[in-house]
Amino acid sequence: xxxxxxxxxxxxxxxxxxxxxxxxxxxxxxxxxxxxxxxxxxxxxxxxxxxxxxxxxxxxxxxxxxxxxxxxxxxxxxxxxxxxxxxxxxxxxxxxxxxxxxxxxxxxxxxxxxxxxxxxxxxxxxxxxxxxxxxxxxxxxxxxxxxxxxxxxxxxxxxxxxxxxxxxxxxxxxxxxxxxxxxxxxxxxxxxxxxxxxxxxxxxxxxxxxxxxxxxxxxxxxxxxxxxxxxxxxxxxxxxxxxxxxxxxxxxxxxxxxxxxxx
Amino acid sequence: xxxxxxxxxxxxxxxxxxxxxxxxxxxxxxxxxxxxxxxxxxxxxxxxxxxxxxxxxxxxxxxxxxxxxxxxxxxxxxxxxxxxxxxxxxxxxxxxxxxxxxxxxxxxxxxxxxxxxxxxxxxxxxxxxxxxxxxxxxxxxxxxxxxxxxxxxxxxxxxxxxxxxxxxxxxxxxxxxxxxxxxxxxxxxxxxxxxxxxxxxxxxxxxxxxxxx
Numbered sequence: 131x132x133x134x135x136x137x138x139x140x141x142x143x144x145x146x147x148x149x150x151x152x153x154x155x156x157x158x159x160x161x162x163x164x165x166x167x168x169x170x171x172x173x174x175x176x177x178x179x180x181x182x183x184x185x186x187x188x189x190x191x192x193x194x195x196x197x198x199x200x201x202x203x204x205x206x207x208x209x210x211x212x213x214x215x216x217x218x219x220x221x222x223x224x225x226x227x228x229x230x231x232x233x234x235x236x237x238x239x240x241x242x243x244x245x246x247x248x249x250x251x252x253x254x255x256x257x258x259x260x261x262x263x264x265x266x267x268x269x270x271x272x273x274x275x276x277x278x279x280x281x282x283x284x285x286x287x288x289x290x291x292x293x294x295x296x297x298x299x300x301x302x303x304x305x306x307x308x309x310x311x312x313x314x315x316x317x318x319x320x321x322x323x324x325x326x327x328x329x330x331x332x333x334x335x336x337x338x339x340x341x342x343x344x345x346x347x348x349x350x351x352x353x354x355x356x357x358x359x360x361x362x363x364x365x366x367x368x369x370x371x372x373x374x375x376x377x378x379x380x381x382x383x384x385x386x387x388x389x390x391x392x393x
Numbered sequence: 394x395x396x397x398x399x400x401x402x403x404x405x406x407x408x409x410x411x412x413x414x415x416x417x418x419x420x421x422x423x424x425x426x427x428x429x430x431x432x433x434x435x436x437x438x439x440x441x442x443x444x445x446x447x448x449x450x451x452x453x454x455x456x457x458x459x460x461x462x463x464x465x466x467x468x469x470x471x472x473x474x475x476x477x478x479x480x481x482x483x484x485x486x487x488x489x490x491x492x493x494x495x496x497x498x499x500x501x502x503x504x505x506x507x508x509x510x511x512x513x514x515x516x517x518x519x520x521x522x523x524x525x526x527x528x529x530x531x532x533x534x535x536x537x538x539x540x541x542x543x544x545x546x547x548x549x550x551x552x553x554x555x556x557x558x559x560x561x562x563x564x565x566x567x568x569x570x571x572x573x574x575x576x577x578x579x580x581x582x583x584x585x586x587x588x589x590x591x592x593x594x595x596x597x598x599x600x601x602x603x604x605x606x
Contacts, residue, residue: 189509222515230513236506240528249524250514295510302514 137164140306140337141186145195148178148185155181157361158195163306166335170348170369173358174384179341182358183310186339187230188221199227199306229304233311235291237283237298243270244279247298254302269297273327289320293327300331307331309340325351345388349373357381396576400567404577407563408584414481414559415546421485422545423538426492431522433497444493451490457551459483464555480552480559488545495541499534500526532603539596543589550585560584 139162148156155178163169171179185192188205197204204224206213216224237246247269248262257265270276273293275286283291292312299307309328313321325347332338332351342348348355348369355372357365359380365372376382432444451459460483467474474482503526511521553562564581568574 187513189512218518222512222517225513226515228513230510232506232510234504234506236504236510238507238511238525238529240532250511250516253517253520253524254515298510298514 139163140165140167140200141339142198143182143186143195144198146182146185146192146197147194148181148190148192155361156185156192159361159363161356161363161366163337163339166337167353168332168336168338168340168351169354169356170352171339171341171356171358172343172345172348172384173364176360177358178361179358180310183308183339183341187228187308188225189230191215199224226302227305228308229299229302229306230308231292231295231299231310231312233314235283235288235295235315237291237294239283241282242279243275243281243283243286243294246283246294247301250298250302265301266297269301270294272300272330273297274323287320288316289323292316292324296324296327296331306337306339309338309342311341311343313342313344345373345385357384359384396571396573397580400577400580403563403567404560404580404584407558407560407581408588410477410557410559410563411546411549411585412588414477414484414552414557415542415549417481418484418488418545418549419542421481422488422492425485425489427496429489429493430496430500433493434500448490448493451487452494454487456483456487456548457554459487460551460555476552476555476557479555480549480557484545484549484552487548488541491541491544492538495534495537496530498537499530502533503529535596535599535603539592539599543592546589546592547585 141161141163143159143161146156146159146161147154157178159178159182161169161182171182173179181190184190186197186204188197191205196206202224205216205221207216207220237243238249241249244263244266247266248257248259251257251262251265252259255262267276267279270279273296275290275293275297278286278290278294283294286294296307296312312328313324316324321344325344328338328340328347329351340347340352350369352369355365355367355369356363357372357376357378357380364378365376365381372381373385376385429444429447432440435441460479463472463474463483464476464479467479507525508521511525512518516525549559550561552559553565556562558566560581564577567577571577
């Protein structure tokens with residue numbers, strides 16, 4: 131789905147800056163994500179793309195600028211013109227619209243697949259077991275893992291684990307899904323099944339921000355591609371034009387390297 | 394062998410005292426150690442520094458010195474206890490420092506991402522601790538905890554110096570009475586060894602059980 135230019139963005143990022151010690155990893159990012167938009171962030175390692183995603187989710191506390199979700203500032207409270215770090219409950223409420231999927235899945239190994247998917251439903255939404263498991267089954271069905279509900283993560287392939295992680299995030303009915311290199315830790319033959327689930331989500335109208343090295347996915351599924359380098363957004367546009375006619379030398383180089391590698 | 398006939402009841406009473414003392418000391422040390430570990434992870438500086446100090450002091454002080462301080466120094470701060478309670482307290486406080494380090498390492502070996510995934514789902518941190526971290530941590534630390542309990546059992550021999558009638562003290566007593574050294578201390582060594590083997594066996598059983606869910 132194409133976002134309308136006049137739509138009010140769901141997520142707005144303004145002049146976002148993040149430092150780790152003396153190294154500035156994000157050097158003033160401005161970005162808007164609209165409802166049902168699929169936005170892919172590409173760029174070389176160390177370009178800050180994962181940090182950007184993690185700052186939006188407030189897994190990293192950004193130093194300057196703002197991230198707002200439906201006009202709500204994420205992670206900070208402004209009182210009398212001063213900004214203070216929000217408390218744990220406030221932060222949990224701020225990001226309740228976000229679902230996140232990690233490169234290394236981060237399933238809880240001591241819980242079954244079903245328990246992984248229903249844990250937050252039971253603890254956060256205080257649902258009973260039957261109700262939680264019904265939602266759990268729906269979500270597992272959606273990602274094609276329902277048959278493995280009773281298994282433990284170690285019994286699954288990487289692709290299956292990542293699909294469980296997606297189901298776990300979806301169970302909480304997020305408004306936006308954040309994907310942090312969701313296929314980078316997978317064996318090549320398992321990448322497709324995860325991308326297929328993500329593509330299906332995109333077609334259903336889920337708002338998605340995907341940090342990825344999968345150029346094919348970015349080219350075919352994304353509405354917008356953002357190219358980052360050294361903590362800045364270098365280029366942004368629809369994937370067709372961006373990949374066919376990169377404006378910056380840096381993106382040209384990046385795409386060339388990628389094309390050479392994929393021959 | 395009249396030695397065995399004569400002194401078996403006494404030796405067994407010493408063994409029982411050692412078991413009782415070590416059991417109670419471990420019961421004190423495990424939750425206290427966990428508490429210290431959790432303080433280490435609190436935000437801010439004061440509480441983690443206090444917990445750190447506790448661990449360093451307990452690790453840096455011989456058990457005998459801890460016992461002397463409690464037994465002879467205790468009364469000057471109003472802590473008047475008999476030898477055995479002092480022994481349990483001292484051994485427990487001392488063991489807690491080691492358990493805290495074991496628990497800290499156990500928590501650290503759980504990938505940070507598991508916590509992040511839970512936080513992103515809105516799970517409160519105390520529930521993360523209870524449902525996600527502790528169950529995994531307890532499995533991970535079973536072998537080193539068992540090992541540390543064994544060390545505590547052996548360290549408990551120091552309680553003989555503050556007159557607790559535990560196994561080593563009983564051995565010394567028999568040696569004094571009989572002027573025999575080899576027999577009583579061999580008997581004592583054998584009983585320690587049996588006790589520790591039992592603990593080790595229980596540990597292996599726990600490990601196996603944990604592995605198979």
